[in-house]
Amino acid sequence: MHIIQPSTLSFLSDLAEHNTREWFGEHKQRYDAARKDFICFLDELLQEVQLFEPAAHNQQGKDLVFRIYRDVRFSNDKRPYKDHFGAYITEGGRKSTLPGYYLHLAGKNQSFVAGGLWYPPADQLKAVRQELDYNLEEFKAIVEAKEFTSRFGAVQGEQLKTTPKGYDKENPAIHYLRFKSWNGIMPLSDETVLSAGFMQEVVNAFKALKPLNDFLVQPLKDMGKAE
Template identity: 70%
Template structure:
């Protein structure tokens, strides 16, 4: 299992996640009703502000190595806590976590980016990559991996990367993708429909004073992966 352990990353940012923020998310997971949420709305607003404050400082720190972090704010990244239950059998009205996505275009972007998931009971994680892209993006990334397999493997199979993120995650085809043979040396990566690298985070890490450094270390390690996935998509945007 990947381990997002302590880091040597140095940051000047002092934002931290409050213990009360994680406690609110734990309690919400156990009491996911509109009545409970209404009674605890002040707790939610305090927890959300804490998360947004952390994201604002996180963006400033990320801008040192990731240009897409410039000119964005925490509010541009964070997803609504209210669930869309119209077409779901799960009728819980609220998400039991906070989530934020850093990418060109903000949280609704379909481009590769960085995700920070905050939840109680050791269910937090950070992640990066490309999630369920449209057909033309999917085709372009598969071609990039096929043409530059050595470069891709040098990123995702590096010892340091594997230690943080383990194996790549994401939905995969059970058969070979159209246009490729099963003997293709890249086939294990070409079957993916999403390419995601995920690093679990414990409650202890989230509440530590150096959590910002842990997040930055993880995101900085993800940058070569995201850059590789982004490169072929820029050509699509220019067409």
């Protein structure tokens, strides 16, 4: 079982403090080693996730990882690099807008596991809200289950301050209908990330996220059939 190396987290911590092209260039070998370490972990993780999630099939660790380089063209934050590694498992690959499983690796106890649907396009947002309106009890059973709450607490995500168009403020599902994203997020300490049990910790978290992802993806797949 692959174990994340301390040097990987120390590189990410140092990058957060020295986020310049000059520093990165001088420490390119450290970056390459850290990225390789993360990808080796992901390759093994995929083998485990494939046992319960079909979307993990026919993917490789290197295909899950987001680029370290930031797009600063339209941002006030001009730091050239992300200070973390991020990987996303979902049907259609890491750039897909479908629900999936996310692993965020960073130094200084900033790592986390997450899943669900992240800021979907308007048509998908509408479809999920309709599903929530029709099947509130099913959704509540998922996000209120001990397997979910013990790891992620309550569902997280940005919410509207007003009532979504087409819905009444007295709707029993209004709390969840106001969300723009529906996510489970579980923080990870550096101690956990560097432990021999980290792989199983991530696998168990992804298993706990699967019912949420399955619920959220269904209306999006139904959209595809209707088109």
